[in-house]
Amino acid sequence: MSPDLPTQRVHTRIWLEEPEPDNDFATRAAFCAGYDVYGQMLGRTRWAEMLYLLLRGEAPTWAQADLLEALSVALANPGPRDPAVHAAMGAGVGGSTPASALVAALAVGAGQSTGAREVWASMGMFASCGTSPGAWEKALSRPEPTPAGVWPQPTAGDHPAGFEAHGTRTGGIVLRTLDVLASMSPSHCLPWLRDNRESIERVAGRPVSMAGVAAAAFTDLGFTPDEGEMLHLLLRLPGAAAHALEQREVGHKNFPFFALDLQDDPRGAA
Amino acid sequence: MKGPDLLVQNTDRMATRVGQAFVGTRAVFRGHDLHADLRHMDWLELYVFGITGRRFSEPQVRLLHAMWVCTSYPDARLWNNRVAALSASTRSTPALGISAALAISEATIYGGHPFVSSIDFLIRARQRVDAGEALREVVAQALSAGRIYGYGRPIAAIDERLPWLTGIAQQLGLADGPHHGIALEVEALLVARDPKLRMNYAALMSALCADLGFTPAQMHHFQVPVFLAGMSPCFVEAAERAPGTVFPLSCAHIDYHGPAKRDWPTPISKASRERP
Numbered sequence: 001m002s003p004d005l006p007t008q009r010v011h012t013r014i015w016l017e018e019p020e021p022d023n024d025f026a027t028r029a030a031f032c033a034g035y036d037v038y039g040q041m042l043g044r045t046r047w048a049e050m051l052y053l054l055l056r057g058e059a060p061t062w063a064q065a066d067l068l069e070a071l072s073v074a075l076a077n078p079g080p081r082d083p084a085v086h087a088a089m090g091a092g093v094g095g096s097t098p099a100s101a102l103v104a105a106l107a108v109g110a111g112q113s114t115g116a117r118e119v120w121a122s123m124g125m126f127a128s129c130g131t132s133p134g135a136w137e138k139a140l141s142r143p144e145p146t147p148a149g150v151w152p153q154p155t156a157g158d159h160p161a162g163f164e165a166h167g168t169r170t171g172g173i174v175l176r177t178l179d180v181l182a183s184m185s186p187s188h189c190l191p192w193l194r195d196n197r198e199s200i201e202r203v204a205g206r207p208v209s210m211a212g213v214a215a216a217a218f219t220d221l222g223f224t225p226d227e228g229e230m231l232h233l234l235l236r237l238p239g240a241a242a243h244a245l246e247q248r249e250v251g252h253k254n255f256p257f258f259a260l261d262l263q264d265d266p267r268g269a270a
Numbered sequence: 271m272k273g274p275d276l277l278v279q280n281t282d283r284m285a286t287r288v289g290q291a292f293v294g295t296r297a298v299f300r301g302h303d304l305h306a307d308l309r310h311m312d313w314l315e316l317y318v319f320g321i322t323g324r325r326f327s328e329p330q331v332r333l334l335h336a337m338w339v340c341t342s343y344p345d346a347r348l349w350n351n352r353v354a355a356l357s358a359s360t361r362s363t364p365a366l367g368i369s370a371a372l373a374i375s376e377a378t379i380y381g382g383h384p385f386v387s388s389i390d391f392l393i394r395a396r397q398r399v400d401a402g403e404a405l406r407e408v409v410a411q412a413l414s415a416g417r418i419y420g421y422g423r424p425i426a427a428i429d430e431r432l433p434w435l436t437g438i439a440q441q442l443g444l445a446d447g448p449h450h451g452i453a454l455e456v457e458a459l460l461v462a463r464d465p466k467l468r469m470n471y472a473a474l475m476s477a478l479c480a481d482l483g484f485t486p487a488q489m490h491h492f493q494v495p496v497f498l499a500g501m502s503p504c505f506v507e508a509a510e511r512a513p514g515t516v517f518p519l520s521c522a523h524i525d526y527h528g529p530a531k532r533d534w535p536t537p538i539s540k541a542s543r544e545r546p
Binding site: 005006008009010011012013014015016017018019024025027031033034035036040041044045057059097099100103107147148149150166167168256258259260261262263264265266 | 272273274276277282283284285286287289290298300301302303307362363365366369370373376382383386387390391415416486490518519520521522523524525526527528529530531532533534535536
């Protein structure tokens with residue numbers, strides 16, 4: 001094997017691999033941001049700590065790891081009514097590949113309404129408004145226009161990021177999640193949201209959503225909006241996986257197929 | 271209507287104008303019987319009919335075909351094609367590999383974003399020019415707010431696809447639309463500022479599609495499979511190779527420049543929940 005380094009290389013601050021002496025394609029030891037993953041971390045490190053380390057490049061404090069772990073439990077299963085899980089179940093009933101079930105959940109769960117892009121947008125509001133009621137009032141009453149791109153343009157009547165599109169009051173599971181996470185937060189956004197929820201809901205005209213709570217939690221953990229978006233995609237996959245596997249067993253004959261009202265049937269009204 | 275009433279109103283049934291499968295008897299596609307009325311339709315024509323609800327002439331459909339053909343590059347180094355090839359190399363499935371390759375094509379520096387952004391800019395620019403503004407001002411304002419997508423290219427300044435697609439558009443009599451004219455004028459203004467800002471495929475395709483009446487949303491859908499024909503060959507060939515032999519990375523390929531090796535900070539005690 002040539003001792004010369006390849007000219008085409010992957011540049012990373014995250015991961016170092018040391019090869020076995022006789023095979024540069026086999027890993028003897030791997031280090032994440034300097035920490036020996038298989039020598040020191042494995043067996044002593046929690047999943048939430050590893051997630052935090054991968055994205056932030058530093059070990060979390062114990063309080064940060066606790067908060068991320070609690071948030072992971074809250075997000076793990078949006079439930080079969082959630083559009084992302086609904087999509088994954090469609091893969092299950094059809095006998096599609098397991099990966100396609102998660103791809104379906106990711107595609108649907110990526111969106112600006114209840115999905116990871118909503119969390120990204122909500123984190124942007126926490127970043128710009130912080131805990132200033134005046135800034136929130138201004139941002140909620142005059143949303144910034146977004147340039148044309150792959151994400152749909154907001155339309156009049158759209159719900160602001162972090163709030164329920166169709167809610168009338170804050171959901172019980174949202175309230176409970178906000179209370180628990182705010183009590184664990186090492187920072188400001190979650191406690192502020194808990195203490196000012198009702199006033200901010202009045203300004204928004206809608207109740208706070210789970211996406212809004214997740215956005216506050218990711219912000220308190222020091223994640224960027226891009227990191228929060230990615231984590232939201234990732235952390236909601238367990239429920240999608242479980243429901244897809246379950247529906248594969250339940251079968252398509254027992255899965256809703258629903259009805260259409262075709263408006264332009266060439267044979268006339270159905 | 272606000273709150274759950276809108277959801278209640280929509281449970282279990284959905285009104286639609288795009289179609290329905292009457293399984294076992296027939297299928298309706300945008301108001302037409304798919305088999306009785308549309309079975310001879312060109313597939314791409316059907317695709318754009320599904321997106322726009324409009325029928326296109328034979329020359330227009332040929333131009334739309336050419337847009338896809340001229341950018342079908344079976345080069346496994348390209349990031350989206352590489353996803354297809356890597357999927358085959360790990361013995362994944364074509365649907366997973368190709369759908370992921372299509373998904374990553376909705377990118378910022380190529381593919382989805384430039385197409386949508388470019389047609390949006392060209393349509394707005396034409397409206398403003400028609401209303402009496404100078405194109406120079408429109409361009410200057412757009413540049414002050416950021417970049418104008420559709421000009422410049424990440425790997426090479428020259429876009430070899432342009433003369434071919436332009437030639438086909440000219441042969442078909444579809445090269446003289448107002449948006450194509452605006453796109454060329456914008457190129458002249460940008461190149462005067464920076465010679466690297468030549469028109470690229472996104473601007474040309476967006477201009478020609480705008481001249482066919484596409485909206486930005488319709489353009490967004492139309493461009494989704496634009497690289498597809500180049501992806502499948504990359505998958506097919508990679509599947510014929512030994513597993514794992516598509517651009518394998520050795521440890522030496524990893525250029526690590528993060529923190530030096532250090533000890534994992536085990537808490538002093540679980541009760542303290544503090545790290546040393």
